Amino acid sequence: MSLETTSPARSHGLVCGDMLPGAGNRITDVPGVKVGHQTVIEGNLRTGFTAVLPHSGNIFLEKIPAAADVINGFGKSAGLMQIEELGTLETPILLTNTFGIGTGINALIRRELAENPEIDRSGGTVNPLVMECNDGYLSDINAIALTEADAFSALAAASSDFEQGNVGAGTGMSAFGFKGGIGTASRVFELDRGQFTLGTLVQANFGKPGDLTLPDGRKPHPNNTDQTEERGSVIIVVATDVPLESRQLKRVARRAAAGLGRLGAFYGNGSGDISLAFTTAYRVPHFIEGDFVAREILQEGRIDVLFKAVAETTQEAVLNAMISAPAMRGYKGRSRPSLRDWLNGLD
């Protein structure tokens, strides 16, 4: 693996920061994490679901420490309130379009009920985490076309290997006037006991045309765009195998804002910019035994390496999303050009 070839951005000479990427330069470099897409491109639809699975076990029974930072709350994501209170995630994460939230919630509830007949017996319920961006420019979002079956397909497709660009929840995305999408990046670093990984996945649908700033200082502007305002949203999912408590995870999540800033974003009024971080280092059991639990967590004074990794991977993941996404034509004949074409001098 070389620094230059492990991501769409790097293959165009665009390097974000100076930390070393993981083997695949993607969120699934964090052991156990899987990503799956269900892409819906038909008629007026350019949409889908992307699922992020923190581990392959029963997530409801073995919850995941998590926390979110709401950079700008103009958004409809569901499930964040309980994560803030309890510091745990108990379903896979679904990303989709703005009007797919209700369907995503229902799909996750049904999945957990099917996997956990004990939900009924123990009197508990389940907190689905579904986050979204608006793909209404390229897709007929008002059709509310996504189904629970689409969500299940994304969940079933989860793998350590996955595509970036116009796939899953990234299908209909736009960014800085170009085509947006799903992107990812990772960084590795040494702590006691060896190498650890932080990986980030973004659903990139934000940015005002003309504001995009590349790491080398260039500012690509799409030709012939009819977009003049900041619009859209960005969802950032950060995974790590470093053991952190939820307060630390919230601090880690917040650093995605630095990565967005480096890209030229200013967290526009209508942009739902949300960052969620989780760790795979330990699990929080649903059925507890005993009153106390032993944990190992990172010393606070060692956290800067994670902060830096989040800033770098957020920046790179957005570039990877955009460069992976070919130009697309969609609803009402609207289209978005590709940053890859611009970089290749074709736009």
Add this chain to the structure above:
Amino acid sequence: MSLETTSPARSHGLVCGDMLPGAGNRITDVPGVKVGHQTVIEGNLRTGFTAVLPHSGNIFLEKIPAAADVINGFGKSAGLMQIEELGTLETPILLTNTFGIGTGINALIRRELAENPEIDRSGGTVNPLVMECNDGYLSDINAIALTEADAFSALAAASSDFEQGNVGAGTGMSAFGFKGGIGTASRVFELDRGQFTLGTLVQANFGKPGDLTLPDGRKPHPNNTDQTEERGSVIIVVATDVPLESRQLKRVARRAAAGLGRLGAFYGNGSGDISLAFTTAYRVPHFIEGDFVAREILQEGRIDVLFKAVAETTQEAVLNAMISAPAMRGYKGRSRPSLRDWLNGLD
């Protein structure tokens, strides 16, 4: 109207605080506010939807200033993030059971799309507000039986006149080991330009048996309960015609916690205790003209009367919910006794 006879609690001699109730001692004393229920009692189901409409116009086009306080965030309510960011509510409020959130979201989206073809033209989306408590003790919640049609029925039933107790989203509720439900109360007070009103509606589903404290110091304990822990949740919706900005509304919402405390609650770990406040005094238009807008708001130094009113109405609304709710038998033969029977010496 006399202080003694305008609520179920007062008819049992239970008076909360010393402020004067509104004409109906209910949230709909705030002019324009309407409440509707869809009650589902059939087979194993004891559930429903309750809709609160801040005004009878197009809420998406004429948004409502609002803010929430999360007293304890163990809950699945949707829509609060955007309200926190923007300080406005743009749909009716739906209350339901925990697994009805997705369906409630979809119903509200469809309602707004039907009422507002301009949602598509303007590129905007809509932020549905749906809040919930778990009725899984008395109802087969895992059936996920509520439909969008049920939500529409609750919305269509909205009226200034509405029932309390085992209705709508209150149908399957429990509180302090007794039957819970929907309750309401209001207070009136003088400010410049005349009389103003604050009204509160609760979905009461919280409290540990034995903790309930009446205003006269009595502590009713249900007989034969199998519940030993704090469980459930409580949703508090506060309406007023006093003009407030969203920061002030958040402060107002927070005072519901004082009312819960007076009842003997301690905001248990598993209780999703959420308070939302809105004002009908002005509206925030979706389509704006000009860069500035004129507002009149309450002087901060005059806000204590609203704080006091929230504490009193929250306390009374919960008692009204419980006293209005007859004993109920439901799913798996489980049952909850009625506080009214206890007060009447029948329990």
Add this chain to the structure above:
Amino acid sequence: MSLETTSPARSHGLVCGDMLPGAGNRITDVPGVKVGHQTVIEGNLRTGFTAVLPHSGNIFLEKIPAAADVINGFGKSAGLMQIEELGTLETPILLTNTFGIGTGINALIRRELAENPEIDRSGGTVNPLVMECNDGYLSDINAIALTEADAFSALAAASSDFEQGNVGAGTGMSAFGFKGGIGTASRVFELDRGQFTLGTLVQANFGKPGDLTLPDGRKPHPNNTDQTEERGSVIIVVATDVPLESRQLKRVARRAAAGLGRLGAFYGNGSGDISLAFTTAYRVPHFIEGDFVAREILQEGRIDVLFKAVAETTQEAVLNAMISAPAMRGYKGRSRPSLRDWLNGLD
């Protein structure tokens, strides 16, 4: 020890809740916690400092897990921002009057510099925690009369044995139109490995005359008060030996609001109501060795006993403060009657 005799409130038949108090029914029942007062009653002054020491070691080098909940932020307390971010407390806690904050900060800085020459060598600074209520009714607060020497005296006086009422930072306090002050209470409970304790100390300076509600339903109103509005503030300090992470401590701190509600408070506009919780169960070292640290923490599902204990001890500590405080005459001839006299039929 009997339930009836271990506190000023209990000696008047006022019992808050049903949990068992600790041996002294005070915050210092939590092993290692000490409290000291410096009381200044001279001329126009009725003021002072109260110090709470989480342990008797070097608190800067061995920090204390802590978190605060701001119930109402009309107040001038210093040090809370860093506690929110890092989840640790690194100085003793000082309580004082509103204009004593700056002096308290300087005293704590000087104390830590004297104890820790390594502060300079390591390049770190120190985050003093000083909280306050306004004693300007009974004391000439504008004299800014407290000195760093007064703060050192309070710190030096710290002991597991301490007085309640008109002492230290409680000297000039008022509550519900009566004399306020410093009060305390504790509760004990069983968890794995034995008995644990939660103790609370309050600086009670809040409440509108006529709103005070006793556990038996009586509502004492002071005679001849010139106060008609809610005014003042209340600081609540909660200590426990149960191991909690900072997110859990924040949840615990928040439950003080329930205790205040039970007393008839509604967190008035001008009342700075702040609750801080810390645990003595483990320490966070300033100089770290290794990248990871092992911790044992409470299972979230076991936290309700602490929530209940906070509500009960907050309620009782305020009553203890008021009952321990004799009537006082102060600045400009103003006076506050004693709740103890009212209870004894003397007011």
Add this chain to the structure above:
Amino acid sequence: MSLETTSPARSHGLVCGDMLPGAGNRITDVPGVKVGHQTVIEGNLRTGFTAVLPHSGNIFLEKIPAAADVINGFGKSAGLMQIEELGTLETPILLTNTFGIGTGINALIRRELAENPEIDRSGGTVNPLVMECNDGYLSDINAIALTEADAFSALAAASSDFEQGNVGAGTGMSAFGFKGGIGTASRVFELDRGQFTLGTLVQANFGKPGDLTLPDGRKPHPNNTDQTEERGSVIIVVATDVPLESRQLKRVARRAAAGLGRLGAFYGNGSGDISLAFTTAYRVPHFIEGDFVAREILQEGRIDVLFKAVAETTQEAVLNAMISAPAMRGYKGRSRPSLRDWLNGLD
């Protein structure tokens, strides 16, 4: 005025964003805002106070709408809690070193008491706002040498004309391994009724050597630095004459994080990064008449221009601070090189 010549950064060809700077490209372009410094360079001291006055009247009697965003709360600033609750600022803003907070608080209290004998009569107190960065690298911070007289000198020096770089609270600052300091920038834009201004002042004391990124993509690294970690803090003060409510001001303040991100920062663990925004467009009177007040505020949908201006001015103000600051030698012979020298090829 030309875009190229109105700031230290622009005179070196470094342009941040594409908006037009105000006449002086500084915070005092916002009418009424004044800045004053008291610089202390003597012996081992390299420190001082910087005062920002929102208007020249009595700020306690005519409070200023304000809000803060805590980007990273590792800091000791005082006064933010009440601003969060009430949305108003009632003293000038003082910036200083970490151990100058207590002295700054006392100075502001004394100033307000002297200006407002009614503080005593009305029973109110005052909430001093003092923010800080640690200048312990270049200055003997442990001497706690600053006096209230120093604070008064900074307040008295307030003017629309002021210096940047090694002045006032910026005297001992470091940034990205270079000399830091006080910097400023502004932007103007059109809204209904004419031109409006947003101006920013920073106390820049943050950043890891090697992380600094210039707008043209260059990454200046200081020679011979002994600093290897992110350290320090940054305080950002944003002023505007656009009428905003406090919720909007909080949103505006948060966008400073984007400007910091563009500079290469990641909000390091030990960096107290705090952004405060205020508006001069209206005032909130201490003594209120009537229950309601009329306000005009910005339509939410027009806020992006302010967000963009904050990102641009934060980025530029930090560069202006660094470029204005000559190399400095201080405590224990330590020194920081100047970014200006690096830009001029002299480092």
